Amino acid sequence: xxxxxQLDAGGRLRHFLTIEGLGRDWLERIMDTAESFESVAAxxxxxxxxxxxxxxxxxxxxxxxxxxxxxxxxAKRLSADVLNINVAVSATAKGESLLDTVRNLEAMGVDMFVxxxxxxxxxxxxxxxxxxxxxxxxxGDGRHAHPTQAMLDMFxxxxxxxxxxxxxxxxxxxxxxxxxxxxxxxALNTLGAREVRVVAPRTLLPVAVERLGVRVCHDLDxxxxxxxxxxxxxxxxxxxxxxxxxxxxxxxxxxxxxAARLRxxxxxxxxxxxxxxxxxxxxxxxxxxxxxxxxxxxxGHGIAIRxxxxxxxxxxxxx
Amino acid sequence: xxxxxQLDAGGRLRHFLTIEGLGRDWLERIMDTAESFESVAAxxxxxxxxxxxxxxxxxxxxxxxxxxxxxxxxAKRLSADVLNINVAVSATAKGESLLDTVRNLEAMGVDMFVxxxxxxxxxxxxxxxxxxxxxxxxxGDGRHAHPTQAMLDMFxxxxxxxxxxxxxxxxxxxxxxxxxxxxxxxALNTLGAREVRVVAPRTLLPVAVERLGVRVCHDLDxxxxxxxxxxxxxxxxxxxxxxxxxxxxxxxxxxxxxAARLRxxxxxxxxxxxxxxxxxxxxxxxxxxxxxxxxxxxxGHGIAIRxxxxxxxxxxxxx
Amino acid sequence: xxxxxQLDAGGRLRHFLTIEGLGRDWLERIMDTAESFESVAAxxxxxxxxxxxxxxxxxxxxxxxxxxxxxxxxAKRLSADVLNINVAVSATAKGESLLDTVRNLEAMGVDMFVxxxxxxxxxxxxxxxxxxxxxxxxxGDGRHAHPTQAMLDMFxxxxxxxxxxxxxxxxxxxxxxxxxxxxxxxALNTLGAREVRVVAPRTLLPVAVERLGVRVCHDLDxxxxxxxxxxxxxxxxxxxxxxxxxxxxxxxxxxxxxAARLRxxxxxxxxxxxxxxxxxxxxxxxxxxxxxxxxxxxxGHGIAIRxxxxxxxxxxxxx
Numbered sequence: 043x044x045x046x047x048q049l050d051a052g053g054r055l056r057h058f059l060t061i062e063g064l065g066r067d068w069l070e071r072i073m074d075t076a077e078s079f080e081s082v083a084a085x086x087x088x089x090x091x092x093x094x095x096x097x098x099x100x101x102x103x104x105x106x107x108x109x110x111x112x113x114x115x116x117a118k119r120l121s122a123d124v125l126n127i128n129v130a131v132s133a134t135a136k137g138e139s140l141l142d143t144v145r146n147l148e149a150m151g152v153d154m155f156v157x158x159x160x161x162x163x164x165x166x167x168x169x170x171x172x173x174x175x176x177x178x179x180x181x182g183d184g185r186h187a188h189p190t191q192a193m194l195d196m197f198x199x200x201x202x203x204x205x206x207x208x209x210x211x212x213x214x215x216x217x218x219x220x221x222x223x224x225x226x227x228x229a230l231n232t233l234g235a236r237e238v239r240v241v242a243p244r245t246l247l248p249v250a251v252e253r254l255g256v257r258v259c260h261d262l263d264x265x266x267x268x269x270x271x272x273x274x275x276x277x278x279x280x281x282x283x284x285x286x287x288x289x290x291x292x293x294x295x296x297x298x299x300x301a302a303r304l305r306x307x308x309x310x311x312x313x314x315x316x317x318x319x320x321x322x323x324x325x326x327x328x329x330x331x332x333x334x335x336x337x338x339x340x341x342g343h344g345i346a347i348r349x350x351x352x353x354x355x356x357x358x359x360x361x
Numbered sequence: 362x363x364x365x366x367q368l369d370a371g372g373r374l375r376h377f378l379t380i381e382g383l384g385r386d387w388l389e390r391i392m393d394t395a396e397s398f399e400s401v402a403a404x405x406x407x408x409x410x411x412x413x414x415x416x417x418x419x420x421x422x423x424x425x426x427x428x429x430x431x432x433x434x435x436a437k438r439l440s441a442d443v444l445n446i447n448v449a450v451s452a453t454a455k456g457e458s459l460l461d462t463v464r465n466l467e468a469m470g471v472d473m474f475v476x477x478x479x480x481x482x483x484x485x486x487x488x489x490x491x492x493x494x495x496x497x498x499x500x501g502d503g504r505h506a507h508p509t510q511a512m513l514d515m516f517x518x519x520x521x522x523x524x525x526x527x528x529x530x531x532x533x534x535x536x537x538x539x540x541x542x543x544x545x546x547x548a549l550n551t552l553g554a555r556e557v558r559v560v561a562p563r564t565l566l567p568v569a570v571e572r573l574g575v576r577v578c579h580d581l582d583x584x585x586x587x588x589x590x591x592x593x594x595x596x597x598x599x600x601x602x603x604x605x606x607x608x609x610x611x612x613x614x615x616x617x618x619x620a621a622r623l624r625x626x627x628x629x630x631x632x633x634x635x636x637x638x639x640x641x642x643x644x645x646x647x648x649x650x651x652x653x654x655x656x657x658x659x660x661g662h663g664i665a666i667r668x669x670x671x672x673x674x675x676x677x678x679x680x
Numbered sequence: 681x682x683x684x685x686q687l688d689a690g691g692r693l694r695h696f697l698t699i700e701g702l703g704r705d706w707l708e709r710i711m712d713t714a715e716s717f718e719s720v721a722a723x724x725x726x727x728x729x730x731x732x733x734x735x736x737x738x739x740x741x742x743x744x745x746x747x748x749x750x751x752x753x754x755a756k757r758l759s760a761d762v763l764n765i766n767v768a769v770s771a772t773a774k775g776e777s778l779l780d781t782v783r784n785l786e787a788m789g790v791d792m793f794v795x796x797x798x799x800x801x802x803x804x805x806x807x808x809x810x811x812x813x814x815x816x817x818x819x820g821d822g823r824h825a826h827p828t829q830a831m832l833d834m835f836x837x838x839x840x841x842x843x844x845x846x847x848x849x850x851x852x853x854x855x856x857x858x859x860x861x862x863x864x865x866x867a868l869n870t871l872g873a874r875e876v877r878v879v880a881p882r883t884l885l886p887v888a889v890e891r892l893g894v895r896v897c898h899d900l901d902x903x904x905x906x907x908x909x910x911x912x913x914x915x916x917x918x919x920x921x922x923x924x925x926x927x928x929x930x931x932x933x934x935x936x937x938x939a940a941r942l943r944x945x946x947x948x949x950x951x952x953x954x955x956x957x958x959x960x961x962x963x964x965x966x967x968x969x970x971x972x973x974x975x976x977x978x979x980g981h982g983i984a985i986r987x988x989x990x991x992x993x994x995x996x997x998x999x
């Protein structure tokens with residue numbers, strides 16, 4: 043279903059909502075396109091005219107300056123006009139329904155919605171209802187998916203490791219609440235990673251997580267053994283107030299990535315994190331800033347990936 | 362007075378503050394100009410360079426993401442630079458007077474203020490005090506006027522009905538608090554509509570509303586009889602808390618537009634609404650989304666009308 | 681130290697953080713460059729392509745719509761892309777450190793940070809840690825400095841008076857809390873002003889203010905005697921609630937600039953104020969709006985000065 047929603051009748055990418063159902067060909071096509079945009083950031087004039095005269099709306103029902111900024115920058119580097127709409131303070135306060143908001147913006151002739159929403163499925167819902175010429179990109183929906191984040195992670199891994207079939211990747215931390223983890227697991231499996239491990243206490247794992255195609259570990263040392271890539275997840279501080287976790291200190295002691303812990307991994311292991319990092323909560327500063335960390339590199343690739351997704355979905359480049 | 366304030370010595374449009382005093386020639390000129398911009402939205406590159414290097418300031422003393430968005434889009438399609446200033450959170454909090462705020466922005470070399478203010482007359486006040494090279498557009502002031510909204514409504518009607526002299530138009534709902542209704546009444550009478558009716562309970566009508574040149578109805582069925590166009594107004598939910606109205610349900614029963622009610626109107630009657638709509642309060646979903654509804658079309662024409670007003674006021678096109 | 685931080689190995693301006701240590705040559709170079717940008721505001725198309733494809737981030741840890749607007753306008757007139765980030769509502773709320781925020785934006789390929797922060801030294805701190813290709817401009821840090829404001833003041837004085845060595849300048853008001861005053865004193869002394877006076881009650885003067893190279897007056901009439909320029913400072917209303925000052929009325933009686941008071945100054949004395957002004961608190965309306973006032977002229981020059989600083993720091997013009 044997601045494939046048919048995301049691709050049009052001619053097999054072109056129209057929406058980018060989730061990794062599921064896209065297939066390895068599309069993930070590679072997105073990464074190849076991003077590769078061609080990497081050089082734009084190095085140019086003196088960091089702009090290409092591919093989306094000139096197009097209007098991209100950042101439709102954020104949940105505040106995320108960081109994610110909004112990456113999409114805004116990506117759109118501007120493609121020469122699009124960008125409208126930032128924070129719906130929490132906007133029309134919904136006046137009782138306008140989600141679809142009425144979308145249809146109104148659509149009627150103004152916008153070309154793309156970048157949607158962030160606290161509820162899973164919001165971007166899909168919008169995608170199912172927009173006019174044929176409008177594209178939707180999911181910038182994070184509830185616990186469900188954050189596909190551009192997963193793609194920039196894959197892109198970063200590919201740049202360093204090339205062949206996914208040889209890789210063991212550990213994803214560590216709050217898997218339960220993480221839309222990023224879900225998207226990463228789908229992407230790694232689609233790209234043929236040898237093994238995907240999730241490392242977390244039982245309270246922070248979804249029910250039947252094994253069905254996603256992962257090996258489960260409850261011990262960090264075992265989970266890191268011989269991995270090629272470790273992806274640390276951000277621990278949402280608000281989880282601490284609930285009964286799921288004893289304390290930050292306790293979490294760090296058991297699941298925090300320190301230099302000592304990292305010795306379990308392969309010597310050339312990449313350390314990744316979607317950011318923003320909590321130093322001393324899920325990761326030690328010496329690791330976050332250390333030689334194996336590619337955390338800031340991920341951020342940079344995030345612009346290229348978002349440019350790629352936008353340009354492909356609006357038909358400005360051939361996938 | 363409004364005419365002399367809105368037109369310069371050479372008879373060109375300088376400010377756009379109210380429909381009153383502009384005359385039929387100007388309303389038609391604005392619509393003709395908008396007609397030429399309708400095609401821009403259909404182009405691959407939805408931009409014309411008419412206002413390149415001009416700076417438009419959205420000076421909003423009252424939050425309205427929706428209205429701000431339409432002006433921002435219109436300005437960007439004309440290639441202007443746009444500054445969004447929400448004055449509630451800005452200098453006035455530091456005790457700076459309205460005029461000092463305006464004069465400061467003026468000194469920075471801006472070209473146009475799009476003003477939204479909760480008090481009637483705010484845009485006129487600013488227009489009387491700006492430097493000769495600066496234009497002011499009223500984006501809604503108190504209960505007084507919302508002239509670009511009225512013009513996009515006229516434009517929508519003209520596209521469907523052509524000749525105003527044959528039309529009976531009903532405006533239904535909270536006339537008392539509506540700046541939109543006031544501007545629509547002036548525009549319809551200026552354009553020579555055969556009859557303008559207002560349909561509302563006595564508590565939601567201004568004193569002596571007949572003097573504006575309308576027929577008053579307190580019954581929706583009678584009010585809709587043989588009309589060519591029905592314009593539903595948004596019912597501000599906050600009115601409900603006062604003594605003016607019994608309840609939403611009661612209002613809907615008496616003044617809500619349903620498919621059954623609409624049968625009183627002519628078979629080709631247009632259904633209009635300035636948005637955002639309250640489904641089940643002033644209008645039934647089946648009517649809002651039905652075949653006679655041009656509500657979303659209005660939104661699209663709003664961009665063209667705002668482009669026209671901006672381009673005319675800044676002398677980028679000949680009126 | 682500030683010189684070495686602000687200039688690169690080749691002696692070019694890289695950051696603009698403070699007037700201290702820059703030297704007369706650089707202050708004059710900035711003013712000369714601003715002179716060349718003054719004409720841009722008068723052009724039909726108020727844009728030059730000097731920073732096309734560059735990304736300027738307004739990184740504001742303290743809200744200041746006014747200052748943010750001037751930098752945004754200046755950047756847009758140079759054709760840069762602008763990102764506005766209000767950090768109070770952004771990632772720091774999620775516990776991300778200042779440097780992580782900066783490094784993330786840096787990784788996205790931005791070229792310049794315009795930094796506003798309530799703590800003295802914040803812009804220096806960021807400048808010491810950014811990547812080699814990134815520039816930092818201080819848009820006000822705590823009580824420390826506001827160098828672009830001081831430069832636009834110097835530029836305004838130079839346009840009217842030409843030769844600083846003949847000038848006596850009085851700075852009047854809350855010197856203690858003013859970052860503007862500190863930067864002005866440094867700039868005036870660097871440019872060789874004959875005499876810089878500070879005029880304030882003892883409670884609003886920093887300890888040992890004489891060491892900055894100023895003459896201290898506690899009496900306004902004496903302080904204004906034969907001055908060529910008087911710069912009034914804004915009285916922060918929140919100071920009134922403390923023990924530093926008896927009342928607004930009392931302050932105005934002793935230190936408010938009225939037409940009568942101004943007679944102590946030279947007949948061609950300029951009246952300046954960084955804005956926003958408090959009418960009837962530190963300055964009478966008749967003086968603020970009078971013939972000697974250049975307050976609004978300062979605002980206009982502020983755009984040219986900020987364009988100059990941005991273009992110099994990013995190497996788009998030769999200093």
